[in-house]
Amino acid sequence: MPTGLVYLALNHHQITMADSTNILSEEKDGILYLTINRESKLNALNFDTLEEIRNIFNEVSDNKNIKAVIITGSGEKAFIAGADISEIAELNELNARKFAENGQEIFSLIENCHKPVIAVVNGFALGGGCELAMACHMRIASSNAKFGQPEVNLGIIPGYGGTQRLTYLIGRGKANELMMTGDMIGAEEAKSLGLVNHVCSNKAEALDKAEEIIQKIVSKAPLAIGMIVDCVNAVYIQGENGYQTEANSFARCVKSGDYKEGTSAFLEKRKPEFKGE
Ligand code: COA
Numbered sequence: 001m002p003t004g005l006v007y008l009a010l011n012h013h014q015i016t017m018a019d020s021t022n023i024l025s026e027e028k029d030g031i032l033y034l035t036i037n038r039e040s041k042l043n044a045l046n047f048d049t050l051e052e053i054r055n056i057f058n059e060v061s062d063n064k065n066i067k068a069v070i071i072t073g074s075g076e077k078a079f080i081a082g083a084d085i086s087e088i089a090e091l092n093e094l095n096a097r098k099f100a101e102n103g104q105e106i107f108s109l110i111e112n113c114h115k116p117v118i119a120v121v122n123g124f125a126l127g128g129g130c131e132l133a134m135a136c137h138m139r140i141a142s143s144n145a146k147f148g149q150p151e152v153n154l155g156i157i158p159g160y161g162g163t164q165r166l167t168y169l170i171g172r173g174k175a176n177e178l179m180m181t182g183d184m185i186g187a188e189e190a191k192s193l194g195l196v197n198h199v200c201s202n203k204a205e206a207l208d209k210a211e212e213i214i215q216k217i218v219s220k221a222p223l224a225i226g227m228i229v230d231c232v233n234a235v236y237i238q239g240e241n242g243y244q245t246e247a248n249s250f251a252r253c254v255k256s257g258d259y260k261e262g263t264s265a266f267l268e269k270r271k272p273e274f275k276g277e
Contacts, residue, residue, distance in 0.1 A: 022049040024074070025056065030067035031214055032060060035074050042081035043073040045128045050106050053132075057109040064276075067222070068214040069113070071136060072120040073129075076203060079121040079145065080129025088154065100159035103128065107135035107161050111233060114226030116217045118210040121145040121196070122203040126184070131158060134165040134195070137229065138213065140206045141187040141196045148184035168236055169195055221258035222276035 024035040034056065036043040060066050073079040083103070091099055110117055110132070119125075119136040126148045133139050133147075149158045149166060157163060158179065167175040170193040178185065190196040200206040217225060227249035234242040253259050257277045265272035 020052045020056065022046070023052045023056065027066060030065060030218060031211065032056075032066045032069045034069060034071045036071070036080055037074045039074040039078075041084065042078035042124060043075075043129070044081050044084040045132070046084035046087055050103060054106045054109060057106075057113060060113060060115060066115065067218045068115050069117045070120055070207065070210050070214070071110075071117065071132070072122055072203070072207070076123060076144070078124040078129070079119070080126070080132055081124045082127030082129055082150070083160070085154065088156070096159075103131075103160035107132060110135040111137075112229065113137075114222075114229055116214060116225065118213065120203065120206045120210050121147070121187075122206065124184075126150055127158065127162075128160050131160040131162040131165065134169060135161060138210075139190075139196045140198045140200060140210045140213075141190060142203045142206045143187050143199055143201050145187040145190065145196070145199075146184045147178075147187075147190045147195060148182065149179045150182035150184070152180065152182045164236070166195075169193075219274075221253070221256070221262055221272075221274040223256050223258055224253050227253055 022036065022038055024033075024037045026033045034053075036045070036049065038044060038046070038049065060069060088099075116138070117136045119133040119139045121133050121139055121141040123142070123144055124146050125133045126146070127150060130147050130149055149162050151157050151159075151162075158166070163175075163179065166178065169175075170178075174193055177183070185193070185195075187196060187199045191199050198206075198209050200209050231242060231246045231249050234240045234245040258272075258274045261274060262272045
């Protein structure tokens with residue numbers, strides 16, 4: 001497998017989920033469980049792992065059997081302890097921009113996925129790990145989770161969207177503090193800042209909580225869920241009129257069979273059966 005900058009320069013080849021070596025993937029009852037599986041390196045994201053994420057999310061969009069995604073890290077200690085520093089240490093001025101743009105592009109695939117994506121943060125979520133968690137639609141943390149953007153310790157800044165998403169999520173003052181100091185915060189503080197939706201006592205309970213939320217979401221109209229993703233993301237796209245996006249998306253929902261089913265089911269006092277059409 002080519003690595004590093006050569007790999008970045010290649011056209012993205014299509015691998016299937018089964019080809020993933022750094023990510024364990026298992027589909028159960030429509031939920032795709034992705035486990036970043038480099039435990040000995042605290043699940044640090046190297047180039048190959050990032051490409052696997054790209055390929056998996058391209059497939060998630062096309063695969064009707066997958067209704068939601070949960071991302072977690074292997075083991076109990078780390079979700080993802082950042083981009084792989086051994087690769088970062090090899091960057092130069094020319095390829096560093098490409099490095100950042102590549103990660104940003106892959107994390108945008110997660111953020112724009114029309115199926116719910118939940119990060120179950122089971123330990124360190126640092127640097128690119130915090131950035132990946134923030135690209136997910138929601139974050140459920142175990143009580144030992146630690147969040148941070150410690151890039152300043154390496155003489156760099158977050159490059160996978162962290163300066164933007166952290167600021168949107170927790171506001172400018174606190175985002176500046178975390179990024180400028182490189183400090184880590186615990187799960188409860190992350191929750192109080194709005195970085196985390198729920199804190200659970202351990203990874204197993206966090207997975208249960210994520211599944212509970214997903215079960216509710218997948219019982220709703222899938223097209224509407226996708227429209228919510230687009231409209232919420234529109235808030236953060238400069239120059240996009242989010243109200244217009246909302247009105248357009250609302251109209252698209254009304255064209256769907258699920259709209260007819262949802263409204264008829266209410267009036268007929270029965271449970272709707274949505275088909276995603
Ligand atoms: N990239 C590459 N390897 C990493 C890594 C990363 N981001 N984070 C951890 N590792 C590796 C360590 O080098 C070590 O590997 P080794 O056993 O081959 O030496 C292994 O994972 C375990 O990490 P270690 O530092 O021994 O664990 P610890 O419990 O003492 O400390 C952390 C845990 C998370 C505090 C520490 O690993 C750390 O600060 N990691 C870097 C975090 C960071 O700066 N992330 C942003 C990168 S842009």
